[in-house]
Every structure is written in C-alpha cells, then in structure tokens.
Amino acid sequence: MKIKKSGVIAFMAIMISTILFSSSVMATEQMERYWVKMNPDRFESTPESAVEQCGRAASLPGSKVTTEHCATLKSKMDKGECRVQMVPDGIRFDLMSTYENGRPAVVGPMTKKLGRTDQATVCNVGNGITAYFFVDDPAGVSCGNLAFVVEAPEVIEVPLVTELLDQQPQKCRWVESNREAHSIPGQLFVQQPTLLVGCNGGGILVGGNVYQMPSLSTVSSTYTRVCDGL
Numbered sequence: 467m468k469i470k471k472s473g474v475i476a477f478m479a480i481m482i483s484t485i486l487f488s489s490s491v492m493a494t495e496q497m498e499r500y501w502v503k504m505n506p507d508r509f510e511s512t513p514e515s516a517v518e519q520c521g522r523a524a525s526l527p528g529s530k531v532t533t534e535h536c537a538t539l540k541s542k543m544d545k546g547e548c549r550v551q552m553v554p555d556g557i558r559f560d561l562m563s564t565y566e567n568g569r570p571a572v573v574g575p576m577t578k579k580l581g582r583t584d585q586a587t588v589c590n591v592g593n594g595i596t597a598y599f600f601v602d603d604p605a606g607v608s609c610g611n612l613a614f615v616v617e618a619p620e621v622i623e624v625p626l627v628t629e630l631l632d633q634q635p636q637k638c639r640w641v642e643s644n645r646e647a648h649s650i651p652g653q654l655f656v657q658q659p660t661l662l663v664g665c666n667g668g669g670i671l672v673g674g675n676v677y678q679m680p681s682l683s684t685v686s687s688t689y690t691r692v693c694d695g696l
Contacts, residue, residue: 500579501562504600508565509610511601513543519563519612520597523572530616531561535591543599548589553598555579559613576613584608638693645688 509515520536523529542548561574578584585603590596594617601608 499573499576501559501576502579504580504584504607504609504611505565506607506609509563509570509612511599511608511610513540515610516540516543516597516599516612519570519572522563522570523561523612523614526561526572529561530593531595531614535593535595535597538591539589539597542589542591543587548587548599550602551586551588552583553578553586553588553600554583555581557615559598560616562613563611574614638691641690641692642688 509519517536517540520531520539521533523531524533524536555578558575558577561572562576564571564573564576566573584600585608587599587601588596589599596615596617598613598615600611600613
C-alpha cells in the first residue's frame with residue numbers, strides 16, 4: 467500500500483501541533499501557583515521584617531517594587547497610616563515572600579487559596595503597588611509574610627502643549643496679490659476665391675475676401691494663501 471507524501475506531512479504537522487499545545491498547557495499549569503498553607507510565625511511581625519522582605523522583592527530583576535516603595539512602606543507603618551484588612555481567598559499576589567529550600571525567597575504570581583480570610587496590614591506604597599503584611603491575626607495564625615499586588619499604570623507619552631497648538635486648525639484665506647491685463651489682437655482670416663471655367667476655356671474668379679477678428683482683452687490674477695497668526 468502506498469501512502470501519499472502529502473498525507474504523511476499533514477499527519478506529522480497535526481502530531482507536532484498537539485505536542486506543542488500539550489507542552490504549553492503543562493507549562494501554564496506549572497507557572498500557576500497557589501498559597502494553600504500558612505506557616506505561623508515564618509517571618510517576624512515587625513516593620514523591620516517587612517522592610518527586609520520588601521528589599522528582597524526590590525532586588526529581583528525587572529521587579530516593579532523599588533527601594534523607594536520599601537522606604538514608603540516603613541514610613542507608613544511607623545506612622546500608623548496603613549489599614550488593617552481581612553483578605554479573602556482568590557486574590558492574586560504578583561510577588562510574595564516565602565521560604566524555598568530552607569531559605570527566604572520571593573515568588574510569584576501566587577493566588578491565595580487557604581480556605582479562609584486572613585488579617586493583614588495593607589499599605590499603598592505608590593505607583594499602584596499595594597503591600598500586604600500578614601500579621602496580628604486574632605486566631606494566631608499569622609505568618610509575617612509580605613506580598614505585593616502590582617497594578618502600575620501604563621505610561622502614555624503626551625505631546626507638548628506647543629505641539630498640540632501646532633496641530634490646531636488655522637483660519638486661512640486666499641488674497642489677490644497681483645493682477646495683469648492682456649490684449650490679444652484679432653486674427654486675419656483669408657478666404658481664397660473660386661475659379662470657374664467656361665465652355666470656351668476661359669475662367670473667372672468668384673468670391674474671396676479677407677476677414678479680421680476683433681481683438682480680445684483678458685485679465686489674470688495671482689492669489690496668495692494667508693493664515694491667521696502666520
């Protein structure tokens with residue numbers, strides 16, 4: 467039995483697409499992480515601990531959390547400007563302190579899935595970034611973890627005011643700047659006579675005349691475009 471080459475190629479293409487799709491799904495599932503267990507007192511429940519954890523988040527390559535955000539967090543916590551909030555499941559943290567292989571680390575994204583609400587000290591540290599410090603829970607299950615939700619606004623370049631003014635429609639008009647009169651002399655038209663030949667061989671000229679057309683006068687103008695403000 468002979469198998470057409472085109473059929474083999476099509477079958478191989480389908481198999482490769484299936485493998486790539488399955489690999490993509492597996493990679494997505496591996497990247498999606500859930501916070502399913504809270505270890506009480508994993509980190510100290512002090513502002514200094516929060517700043518230390520924030521510094522680790524700020525040191526990550528490409529992190530939107532900066533040392534300035536950490537300083538703002540420390541200042542707001544010292545002044546009591548943060549709010550205490552009960553945090554439900556389902557919130558997705560872009561960055562979160564934890565322990566991996568026995569050492570402090572920062573991971574993310576991490577979706578809260580503890581099966582309850584948990585108390586946290588919540589601070590807006592600027593640029594749409596919110597810090598969640600899980601401390602002082604009445605049930606005594608606080609872990610001291612610091613997490614961040616990053617919602618930094620998109621930066622849109624706005625043209626300068628002068629550029630906007632240049633784009634405004636202008637009031638323009640056409641103004642006559644020059645006018646010239648021209649005279650075209652009448653043309654001469656000559657009508658040739660017609661020769662009539664008689665029976666005896668003689669002939670006479672009939673008709674014929676000279677006509678002159680009357681002269682013509684014309685006027686031509688030049689216009690210039692003038693705009694207000696120019």
